[in-house]
Amino acid sequence: MKSVLDVAAIKADFPIFEQSMRGGKRLVFLDSGATSQKPRSVIEAESNFYYTSNAAVHRGSYLLAERASEAFDGARSDVAEFLGVDSEEIIFTKSATESLNILAYAFGNPRSARCVGPGDEIVLSELEHHANLIPWQELAKRTGAVLKWFSVQEDGSLDLSNISSVITEKCKIVAITHQSNVLGSIPNIAPIISATHAVGALFVLDACQSVPHMPVAPRELGIDFLAFSGHKALGPTGVGVLWGKSDLLDGMQPMLFGGSMIDSVTMTDATWADAPKRFEAGVPNMAQAVGLAAGLKYLQSVGLEKIHEWELQLTKRALDGLREIADVKILGPQSLEQRGGVISFVIDGLHPHDVGQVMDQFGVAVRTGHHCAWPLIRKLGVSGTTRASFYLYNDMSDVDVLLESVTAARDYFRKR
Amino acid sequence: MELDSLYQEVILDHYKNPHHKGLPTGAIQVHHVNPSCGDEITLSLAVSNGIITDLVWDGVGCSISQASSSIMSDLVVGKSVDQAFSILDEFSALMASKGAMVGNEDVLEDAIALAGVSKFPARVKCALLGWMAFKDAAIQADISWRREQ
Ligand SMILES: Cc1ncc(COP(=O)(O)O)c(C=O)c1O
Numbered sequence: 136m137k138s139v140l141d142v143a144a145i146k147a148d149f150p151i152f153e154q155s156m157r158g159g160k161r162l163v164f165l166d167s168g169a170t171s172q173k174p175r176s177v178i179e180a181e182s183n184f185y186y187t188s189n190a191a192v193h194r195g196s197y198l199l200a201e202r203a204s205e206a207f208d209g210a211r212s213d214v215a216e217f218l219g220v221d222s223e224e225i226i227f228t229k230s231a232t233e234s235l236n237i238l239a240y241a242f243g244n245p246r247s248a249r250c251v252g253p254g255d256e257i258v259l260s261e262l263e264h265h266a267n268l269i270p271w272q273e274l275a276k277r278t279g280a281v282l283k284w285f286s287v288q289e290d291g292s293l294d295l296s297n298i299s300s301v302i303t304e305k306c307k308i309v310a311i312t313h314q315s316n317v318l319g320s321i322p323n324i325a326p327i328i329s330a331t332h333a334v335g336a337l338f339v340l341d342a343c344q345s346v347p348h349m350p351v352a353p354r355e356l357g358i359d360f361l362a363f364s365g366h367k368a369l370g371p372t373g374v375g376v377l378w379g380k381s382d383l384l385d386g387m388q389p390m391l392f393g394g395s396m397i398d399s400v401t402m403t404d405a406t407w408a409d410a411p412k413r414f415e416a417g418v419p420n421m422a423q424a425v426g427l428a429a430g431l432k433y434l435q436s437v438g439l440e441k442i443h444e445w446e447l448q449l450t451k452r453a454l455d456g457l458r459e460i461a462d463v464k465i466l467g468p469q470s471l472e473q474r475g476g477v478i479s480f481v482i483d484g485l486h487p488h489d490v491g492q493v494m495d496q497f498g499v500a501v502r503t504g505h506h507c508a509w510p511l512i513r514k515l516g517v518s519g520t521t522r523a524s525f526y527l528y529n530d531m532s533d534v535d536v537l538l539e540s541v542t543a544a545r546d547y548f549r550k551r
Numbered sequence: 552m553e554l555d556s557l558y559q560e561v562i563l564d565h566y567k568n569p570h571h572k573g574l575p576t577g578a579i580q581v582h583h584v585n586p587s588c589g590d591e592i593t594l595s596l597a598v599s600n601g602i603i604t605d606l607v608w609d610g611v612g613c614s615i616s617q618a619s620s621s622i623m624s625d626l627v628v629g630k631s632v633d634q635a636f637s638i639l640d641e642f643s644a645l646m647a648s649k650g651a652m653v654g655n656e657d658v659l660e661d662a663i664a665l666a667g668v669s670k671f672p673a674r675v676k677c678a679l680l681g682w683m684a685f686k687d688a689a690i691q692a693d694i695s696w697r698r699e700q
Contacts, residue, residue: 486612489558493554496553547554
């Protein structure tokens with residue numbers, strides 16, 4: 136069978152794989168759900184910015200400042216093109232966490248066009264990462280709004296049977312993940328989006344785990360806001376994206392105030408520029424934005440459909456293999472339906488930390504613990520999980536080493 | 552294998568059969584968590600006349616955190632708070648040593664088996680979880696005993 140991706144060629148673009156791990160083992164990086172590795176083109180785009188174009192954007196009247204502005208604005212239009220939206224709708228933040236906090240702050244500010252108040256409802260799900268949970272908890276506490284949520288089911292999907300009682304006329308905001316960072320499940324958001332709009336509420340999509348791994352088109356989904364992190368999408372750390380519909384963004388109050396985000400300022404008052412500038416106070420993360428644009432270009436050149444398909448092939452082999460290892464329990468979706476390339480599992484009687492430690496001896500990098508989704512972990516009735524997450528640079532032999540290391544972890548503690 | 556220096560026999564023994572583990576019911580109770588991995592411990596102890604007379608803990612965690620709590624309990628029960636704190640200082644120094652120290656067996660007893668942990672920076676917090684809970688509880692118990700006198 137011909138492989139969907141030329142993984143050997145892809146891997147060669149990622150310098151991190153050139154070194155060896157403990158005991159001379161090669162790196163089997165299965166933690167892209169936490170952060171992705173970077174291709175040379177991203178590292179070079181970021182450092183080239185410093186070598187050739189570094190100056191504060193939109194300020195100086197000199198050549199370098201023009202170059203910097205061009206590079207930064209260019210990065211914004213590249214991100215917009217990647218998502219199929221307008222440039223003015225793309226806000227560069229420092230992370231998805233910041234993107235989501237900007238929204239939660241705006242909706243708590245009575246001077247925003249849309250603001251939640253006492254008794255209004257905010258709807259989440261039990262799948263949420265802390266970054267798409269705590270900002271909303273805090274918003275509810277500040278405003279007297281009420282938090283509601285969809286429950287997760289054994290297979291990692293959301294229970295939508297009570298959708299009409301969860302999303303009611305009191306609902307103002309629904310914020311849900313596009314893919315669970317713990318279980319890999321892709322919740323069925325289409326009916327939730329319809330229900331949200333039917334009551335005039337706004338839908339926020341946490342696309343951290345989807346945008347880097349599959350085609351995501353906010354306009355086609357019919358959502359209002361979307362957040363993702365650059366560092367999970369081959370980009371540098373320190374840059375994230377908030378997308379929102381222009382008319383909504385222009386009615387929102389910013390979270391940070393300072394230079395570059397103003398329209399006019401006096402000693403006692405100030406007015407704001409339109410989005411995106413309104414939400415980008417201070418000298419922005421220019422080199423990181425440029426690096427992110429290079430990362431997204433890399434993903435486009437490989438093809439997001441293909442990346443998703445490849446990750447599912449890796450996932451299938453991993454699921455089949457894990458199922459054969461006695462004492463291993465896979466949590467969440469057991470099939471390839473409605474899922475991405477993230478697998479959480481536990482080994483009976485063993486703590487994930489100990490499992491991960493043995494796997495490390497094989498050069499395998501996995502995440503262990505609660506994955507910043509503590510309520511979900513509690514609901515699953517475990518103290519934590521071991522999570523393997525795949526990306527375009529993983530190949531079938533990575534899956535084989537994963538399986539070998541899981542077996543070894545089980546045996547290491549059984550024998551003794 | 553490098554792993555064997557981390558998971559010494561003594562550690563796995565304590566992990567499988569932890570000492571002083573039970574239902575903490577004392578008046579002085581503390582609850583500590585390791586927020587990065589979700590490990591938790593609840594620990595209660597009694598101090599009388601400056602001596603740690605009783606200690607019970609319960610918790611969920613990896614082999615290192617469980618074994619370390621068990622070993623710590625053995626070490627501090629029956630000791631004075633001051634003695635226990637100097638053991639704790641010595642153990643903390645060992646954990647911070649990045650593999651450079653072997654530990655003084657006369658003071659640390661079974662805890663020297665945890666020396667290997669210091670080579671794995673991500674695991675040092677696991678080893679210290681129970682000890683930090685103990686420190687917190689001992690300070691409170693000591694103050695409370697003095698107040699009652
Ligand atoms: C689903 C999800 N949401 C939000 C975040 C937060 O992203 P960041 O830490 O880059 O802001 C993550 C990262 O782990 C995530 O997986």
